[in-house]
Amino acid sequence: MGHRGIGPKVGGLALVAADNFSARYDLDLHAGCFSRPSHALFGECYVGRVLVLNAAKGGVATAWMLHDMVARGLAPAALLLNFANPIMAQGAALAGLALVDRFDCDVTAAIQTGHQVTVDPERGQVTVIRPA
Amino acid sequence: MLKLNEHEKAMLAGAEGEPRRLAMEHILQVAGFFDAADLVEVSQAHIMADSEALGEAGVAFLERLAATPEDARRVRIPTVTDPRGADFKAYKRLHQDEAVVALERRMVTAFEALGVMLTNTCINYQTIMPSVLGEHLAFGDTGSVIYANSVQGARSNFEGGPSALAAALTGRTPRYGFHLDSHRRGTKLFRLADRPETLDDWGAAGAIIGKAMASYWEVPVIQGVEGAPTSDELKHFGAALASFGSTPLFHMIGVTPEAPGVAAVFDGPPPPAEAIGRADFAALHEAYRPSGDKLDVVVFAAPQLSLMELQSLAELLDGRRIHPDTVLLAATSPELKSASDRMGLTGKIEGAGGVLLEGVCFYQMHARELARANGWQRLMSNSAKLVNIIGGYGYEPVLASMAHCVDSAVAGRVLP
Numbered sequence: 001m002g003h004r005g006i007g008p009k010v011g012g013l014a015l016v017a018a019d020n021f022s023a024r025y026d027l028d029l030h031a032g033c034f035s036r037p038s039h040a041l042f043g044e045c046y047v048g049r050v051l052v053l054n055a056a057k058g059g060v061a062t063a064w065m066l067h068d069m070v071a072r073g074l075a076p077a078a079l080l081l082n083f084a085n086p087i088m089a090q091g092a093a094l095a096g097l098a099l100v101d102r103f104d105c106d107v108t109a110a111i112q113t114g115h116q117v118t119v120d121p122e123r124g125q126v127t128v129i130r131p132a
Numbered sequence: 133m134l135k136l137n138e139h140e141k142a143m144l145a146g147a148e149g150e151p152r153r154l155a156m157e158h159i160l161q162v163a164g165f166f167d168a169a170d171l172v173e174v175s176q177a178h179i180m181a182d183s184e185a186l187g188e189a190g191v192a193f194l195e196r197l198a199a200t201p202e203d204a205r206r207v208r209i210p211t212v213t214d215p216r217g218a219d220f221k222a223y224k225r226l227h228q229d230e231a232v233v234a235l236e237r238r239m240v241t242a243f244e245a246l247g248v249m250l251t252n253t254c255i256n257y258q259t260i261m262p263s264v265l266g267e268h269l270a271f272g273d274t275g276s277v278i279y280a281n282s283v284q285g286a287r288s289n290f291e292g293g294p295s296a297l298a299a300a301l302t303g304r305t306p307r308y309g310f311h312l313d314s315h316r317r318g319t320k321l322f323r324l325a326d327r328p329e330t331l332d333d334w335g336a337a338g339a340i341i342g343k344a345m346a347s348y349w350e351v352p353v354i355q356g357v358e359g360a361p362t363s364d365e366l367k368h369f370g371a372a373l374a375s376f377g378s379t380p381l382f383h384m385i386g387v388t389p390e391a392p393g394v395a396a397v398f399d400g401p402p403p404p405a406e407a408i409g410r411a412d413f414a415a416l417h418e419a420y421r422p423s424g425d426k427l428d429v430v431v432f433a434a435p436q437l438s439l440m441e442l443q444s445l446a447e448l449l450d451g452r453r454i455h456p457d458t459v460l461l462a463a464t465s466p467e468l469k470s471a472s473d474r475m476g477l478t479g480k481i482e483g484a485g486g487v488l489l490e491g492v493c494f495y496q497m498h499a500r501e502l503a504r505a506n507g508w509q510r511l512m513s514n515s516a517k518l519v520n521i522i523g524g525y526g527y528e529p530v531l532a533s534m535a536h537c538v539d540s541a542v543a544g545r546v547l548p
Contacts, residue, residue: 060273086295
């Protein structure tokens, strides 16, 4: 269980790392993949995935970027973080993207890449419905 | 449960037009996410406004707001902008795409229709209106937030573009995080064992502390700084700390206004201090050691340069010639570009072959496309913030002092 989140109820395949997140610092928004060489998910495609990472890092750009990513069909299905920051919340609100954080466990350890999960932001609930 | 006053309820009900209704809905979502009890009035908003971040969808969103009646769309508090993505006077020199410039022009027109003042600067705390101890703000650049919160004692969360715009339209923001006394207490203690001597070392110190921050909610406290640093030193320190850490506030004992002593900023006994010194600054630089010495571009930006930094750069470049295989760029605010022109600093920088840009910042200029258009890969800068960001855009960044960067630009290669 996490804190009450933002955005619609969604499901998808998880993409998980114990690394941090900023759309500007870490992503190639046109290719839909992680482009920061030092990121644990470097080279991985995030489009349509339930992205599970540790904490929001970096600047303010993600607040606008999530909205444009959703509009272009190049967004993750949901974003689950141990700690979001205001930028992630503001970006998810404008984009209508599912976001949940502040779980009662380390979410990057509780979910593995390839798990099929459902995310219910209103209840802060994430359910693994099929293991990898 | 969020408490709204009658005016706020009226805005939410649409009594003051669709833009303010949308803004209130946005504010309520963020307030719910962070359990805010009510809203706080803010005196200024600062909006992140580069077309790469907004994209076509963001610009179209602004244009929909701009098409509403004038009394519905005008911002309610003084509202300024962060750097944009293209310098309309200089973009052709950098081979920037006309499509990028066209998107920027649409964005500018929309912001103007909303009554936003296009200051195009991230150093608004140095150049536009310094904030005041206890002043509540909605600032939209991590560097401007951390400076206003820490050095000036103001109160702002990171307000990304949509949120800063909502604050501008309504004059308020959710009261949570760094608007509250309870979130402004220290959580980790550091001691600067050696005083950084150059701006890149101040940035390195900020980067090291930023890396140690577990989340947005951590507040680092720094002791051991004897005598006041300059505004530019704290600017580079804070910008790097905010970039590496997503950190909106630091306290520097004996320097920043809420930190007269260690006991004043911690609840209970302070944690043990972690010492940071010269070897740590060097190790941070070492992480950006280049794999070769070919030098494509030298960038002074992130944050934009103050008048004093422009003077230092002009003096370093005066009478010299940048190597033809290397491009040297510097970015400042429109006001300081004008001052730099008037004082002959621009002449010295451009006389040596450099390009002084106004109203932009390098990483906000569609940097991936810039690299492709100009064949750039290896980038040298004295900004720890910039080298942190720019790797994801396909660059190989190198961190060095301003003097070392200039010497390398003249030599056309990264000097050892």
